[in-house]
Amino acid sequence: MxxxxxxxxxxxxxxxxxxxxxxxxxxxxxxxxxxxxxxxxxxxxxxxxxxxxxxxxxxxxxxxxxxxxxxxxxxxxxxxxxxxxxxxxxxxxxxxxxxxxxxxxxxxxxxxxxxxxxxxxxxxxxxxxxxxxxxxxxxxxxxxxxxxELPPTEAADAVEEFLATVCTVTAPWPGEPATMDYHATGAGSWRQTLDAAGSRFTRLSATEPAPDEPTAAVHGTASEIALLMYMRIPADSLRVEGDAGLIQRLQEWD
Missing domain, CATH: 1.20.120.450 (dinb family like domain)
Known part of the structure; x- marks a missing residue:
């Protein structure tokens, strides 16, 4: 998308x-x-x-x-x-x-x-x-x-909307600087960056590799990633690479 x-x-x-x-x-x-x-x-x-x-x-x-x-x-x-x-x-x-x-x-x-x-x-x-x-x-x-399963177009937009509305903030990230990549099969990829300036996101290119390795990356359908973001399914139901604990820390972050 x-x-x-x-x-x-x-x-x-x-x-x-x-x-x-x-x-x-x-x-x-x-x-x-x-x-x-x-x-x-x-x-x-x-x-x-x-x-x-x-x-x-x-x-x-x-x-x-x-x-x-x-x-x-x-x-x-x-x-x-x-x-x-x-x-x-x-x-x-x-x-x-x-x-x-x-x-x-x-x-x-x-x-x-x-x-x-x-x-x-x-x-x-x-x-x-x-x-x-x-x-x-x-x-x-x-x-x-x-x-x-969530409708695919709605689910893909819900992933980006969540990152834009819920996750883009200026409140400082309380942990070490980190990046979380979300890869929705056939729908797009996004990177969430977390540091003292808060949280923000960018879209990742479908044709070019990411600039560097993320702290963690989650892979699934757009439906699965949206349900994960809204804490309707557990992280271990998706493929997670890197620091899987980052997902829990994100969900617990006020």
Whole structure:
């Protein structure tokens, strides 16, 4: 992957992953089913969380500007009746999509991340919601007993989006300087650099070797690497070269 996905593609992906989430909820034995990847949560808790996030970000893209104080959520809880919940989930996603379409990709808005590799724009907010919907769809599928591999295009973009939004920070890396390479089969490669200046990433060339050996490198499909980043699967389920302990140190880094 060499370019960011088009805004309309991001909106389509949110819509598709949200529909897949509703399908997983419909397939689950009941709303009280445990979500193995979210300890202590039931499927209802997960559905409430995702719908709350959709409504929250709809408000953000409609009503906020960069630098605003953190907005508050509406505090509304999703209904516990399964049929009503499905309608609530669909309406929550439609509120988000409508807000995104009406605002347009270039409008500025509040965001919680440092605006270094991921700006405080509606397009970046839409890009952030794709893995939110996708990963929580995987969670819901686990609860229903039928987890599926993440869609490849969404998963590849989720890897880079995670590096840009969650991992690009100016907080000093507490350990020795290190580099972590991520190689997603057929989808791209990235290097995360960690030092006293914080964390940042670069894309690695598909045709030229990396400038030097990384501290560690992880190899897998885009789906596997995205699930690893979101701590849905263990590192030992992928091929890791070099200092495998770096993955745990990254996951534990505040």
């Amino acid at each position: 060499t370019e960011h996905l088009h805004f309309s593609t991001l909106l389509r992906m949110i819509d598709e992953r949200s529909a897949a989430f509703r399908s997983a909820v419909a397939a689950a034995p009941d709303l009280g089913a445990d979500v193995p990847s979210c300890p202590g949560w039931t499927l209802y808790d997960l559905a409430n969380h995702l719908s709350e996030g959709d409504r929250f970000w709809a408000h953000i893209v409609r009503d906020t500007a960069p630098g605003d104080e953190r907005p508050t959520k509406d505090g509304l809880a999703a209904p516990r009746d399964r049929e009503a919940l499905q309608a609530w989930l669909a309406d929550s996603t439609e509120q988000l999509l409508t807000a995104l379409r009406e605002a347009g990709p270039d409008r500025g808005c509040w965001a919680w991340w440092e605006p270094l590799a991921s700006p405080h724009t509606v397009a970046a907010a839409a890009r952030r919601r794709v893995p939110e919907s996708m990963i929580h769809t995987y969670d819901a599928q686990l609860a229903s007993g039928a987890p599926q």
